[in-house]
Amino acid sequence: MQRKIIIAGGGTGGHIFPAIAIANALKKIDANTEILFVGAKGKMEMEKVPQAGYQIEGLEIAGFNRSNMLKNLLLPFKILKSLGQARSIIDRFQPHAVVGVGGYASFPMLRKAQGKGIPTLIQEQNSFAGKTNMILGKKAKKICVAYDGMEKFFPADKLVVTGNPVRGNITQSSVTKEEALQHFGLQSGKTTVFAVGGSLGAKAINEALHPLLPAFVEKDIQLIWQTGKPYFDTAKAAASAYSSHVKVFDFINLMDFAYKAADVVISRAGALAIAELCVVKKPVIFVPYPFAAEDHQTFNAQSLVMKNAALIIKNDDAAAQLGNTLFSLVQNKALLEQLEQNIGKLGNSNADMVIAKQVMTLIG
Structure with a gap:
């Protein structure tokens, strides 16, 4: 039948x-x-x-x-x-x-x-x-x-x-880190951060990253920044002086490339984003969207934080805390490894x- x-x-x-x-x-x-x-x-x-x-x-x-x-x-x-x-x-x-x-x-x-x-x-x-x-x-x-x-x-x-x-293109991706970095016009051997706020972008993440752009160049850290459409023009203009280290996109179709290129991810805490991050085993700083129904993004993120599988910053604290949290995490090899191992255990x-x-x- x-x-x-x-x-x-x-x-x-x-x-x-x-x-x-x-x-x-x-x-x-x-x-x-x-x-x-x-x-x-x-x-x-x-x-x-x-x-x-x-x-x-x-x-x-x-x-x-x-x-x-x-x-x-x-x-x-x-x-x-x-x-x-x-x-x-x-x-x-x-x-x-x-x-x-x-x-x-x-x-x-x-x-x-x-x-x-x-x-x-x-x-x-x-x-x-x-x-x-x-x-x-x-x-x-x-x-x-x-x-x-x-x-x-x-x-x-x-x-x-x-x-x-x-998505199958993430679970079955065979792209190498070299190819992924090349795709975004970035250099290998440098720490790379991927910031993503869901398909529409995340205002709090975007506004917190904006003043940090000079620090990425100073610290020689690369940034792949998916802004969403509403913030794209602002971010593009802000990043033009730092284009060697900061690459701005309104939407990234090849998410497997972005994950592969990244050493650390900054993300909202929607269920799909979390499922993907568990499968690709990436250390992540979550900035949950506080207006999601029943504040479910905060609950999602907390369930990983309790297993030492992620870090969390409240939406309202992003502007004040994101820079410090990110740049100290990048230097903390032991914590990076711990987050990577623990989030990987949750992948399916x-x-x-x-x-x-x-x-x-x-x-x-």
Whole structure:
């Protein structure tokens, strides 16, 4: 029989790339599996999923807006409309199972599937579960998680610890450090830092790095700086005087190159970033984004800090502390080695396949 599976969710690269990794793994198990993605109209999945070769349909749904309360007035109508759209997608596509990866489109699709008795699986990426997933978890058949201790959010008998899926171009990368440094126009034999703030950039990280640029040249340390679009022009102008040591990009597609070139990483603490850093085994300073739902980035980062696998700086302290923390870490060989070893123990390059197999068990 041909299996039909819907994968619902998105909103950020952190949800989309793992979802695509799961889809690829499902296809590896059975090439005849038909997969339909469902995302939120106007969000980045509507572009990234077709690029990966999959069909996607968009729901008219938005999340709760924490910064502009007026925008939430239409939210109940959008939710009702998206539930109707979800129902018609399910009636048309007739899936055997529905997978939720988090993000706006997860809720209406899984809610409607559960109402119709279609088995659902939740992939909860974070160490602190979101409210939506906790509601959906009551009726889900399986809940795939990346952290221990998740029974405080979900029924323990449904939990499967799988880790978070990482893009294949990172887990299977064969690029050498030499090639990676060359790609960015950097020299080998010099300490290299990679600063990344997620696909949209991170204001606090960018603003903390800006005044440190002269110090990178003085200390002969190289910087690969992914700024995101909003800060790119400012950073480019600021770095022009230090171009021998500082390379600025609004977005880096070849993340495996950036990780390979780096000796130390400065990063937000989204679930995808953490999963990737564990697989590539890089010492990292996390600056968690404090406005993520339920402050889950701080919880994610703390779970690594408690295992001596990372350092953390609060968003509001980045301007004052990032320079000192970074430059003292770079000189501390013993700490660098300890962080590298401990973060490497948490890596799971096979999570996509483990989750795909769990999906297939729902169908039989």
